[in-house]
Amino acid sequence: MAGTGSDAVARPRxxxxxxxxxxxxxxxxxxxxxxxxxxxxxxxxxxxxAERMRVTRPVVYxxxxxxxxxxDALIQREERYLARGxxxxxxxxxxxxxxxxxxxGFRALLDTVxxxxxxxxxxxxxxxxxxxxxxxxxxxxxxxxxxxxxxPTLRAWGTADAERKLPALVExxxxxxxxxxxTLLAGDNEWNTTELGALVGTAVYRALxxx
Numbered sequence: 099m100a101g102t103g104s105d106a107v108a109r110p111r112x113x114x115x116x117x118x119x120x121x122x123x124x125x126x127x128x129x130x131x132x133x134x135x136x137x138x139x140x141x142x143x144x145x146x147x148a149e150r151m152r153v154t155r156p157v158v159y160x161x162x163x164x165x166x167x168x169x170d171a172l173i174q175r176e177e178r179y180l181a182r183g184x185x186x187x188x189x190x191x192x193x194x195x196x197x198x199x200x201x202x203g204f205r206a207l208l209d210t211v212x213x214x215x216x217x218x219x220x221x222x223x224x225x226x227x228x229x230x231x232x233x234x235x236x237x238x239x240x241x242x243x244x245x246x247x248x249x250p251t252l253r254a255w256g257t258a259d260a261e262r263k264l265p266a267l268v269e270x271x272x273x274x275x276x277x278x279x280x281t282l283l284a285g286d287n288e289w290n291t292t293e294l295g296a297l298v299g300t301a302v303y304r305a306l307x308x309x
Contacts, residue, residue, distance in 0.1 A: 123161045123171075125151065130172045135216045142169055176217040177236030183210035183218075184240035187275050187299075188247045194254040200303035204278060205295030211279050212291050218279050237272065244268045248306070257309060267306055274302045 129150050130142045143165050148155045162168040186206035211218050221236065245268050252260035252267070278298040281289060 119160045122157070126158055126161045126168070127172050127175055130168055131176065131216050131220060134169075134172070135219050139169065139220070142172070144168065173221075174235070176220055177239075179210070179214055179217045180221050180236040181239045181243075183207050184236070184272065184275050185243050186210055187271075188244060193250045195251055195303075197300055197303045200306075201296050201299035204275070204299035204302070205291055207275055208278060208282055208291035208295050211282055215283060218283055222276075222280060222283070237276075240272055240275075241268055244271050252306075252309075255307060263309055267309055270305060271302055274298055 126147055129147050133142050133146055133150065144155055144158050144162075147168070148158045151158070162171060184207060187203040245264065248268055248271065249260070249264060252264065257263065275298075278294055281287065282291065282294060
């Protein structure tokens with residue numbers, strides 16, 4: 099009996115880590131993101147997430163009421179990363195921005211993409227009809243911020259008819275950022291963030307400066 103007791107002490111029974119819903123929620127979202135990127139957002143279900151996490155469905159349901167709520171939370175979280183990255187492409191240091199400011203901004207954007215590529219792959223993927231309204235919120239926020247930043251810059255540059263041109267130039271700026279992201283994520287080219295940031299940043303600066 100002594101040996102049995104000794105063995106029990108030496109080899110305690112493994113127990114699953116206990117996490118409350120608040121602490122487990124980020125893990126659930128990370129798992130949902132992995133599934134969405136590898137298999138498509140339509141593959142994200144409560145059952146699929148539970149299976150990949152090796153937990154029971156009630157564990158996932160304790161974090162999110164249903165699949166739609168889970169996906170919506172995922173999209174909102176990833177859109178915040180997207181919006182933050184696009185905002186990094188804005189000139190921060192001075193109103194009368196030069197080419198260097200734009201190049202550094204686009205490099206910062208692409209570094210953000212490189213550090214968290216799954217976010218960007220998800221948001222440029224196929225939207226699920228159940229959560230279609232979730233897509234685009236980050237882009238709208240980026241356009242709003244770009245508009246606020248570019249308006250005084252155009253005035254400082256002395257751009258003619260600046261207010262009328264502003265929406266078109268903001269769209270050009272944001273679209274250029276999206277194009278740079280897609281190029282970086284394509285995986286079939288040899289661009290790095292430094293070179294691509296310099297190319298796109300220079301092109302956008304020249305387009306805006308001489309509009």
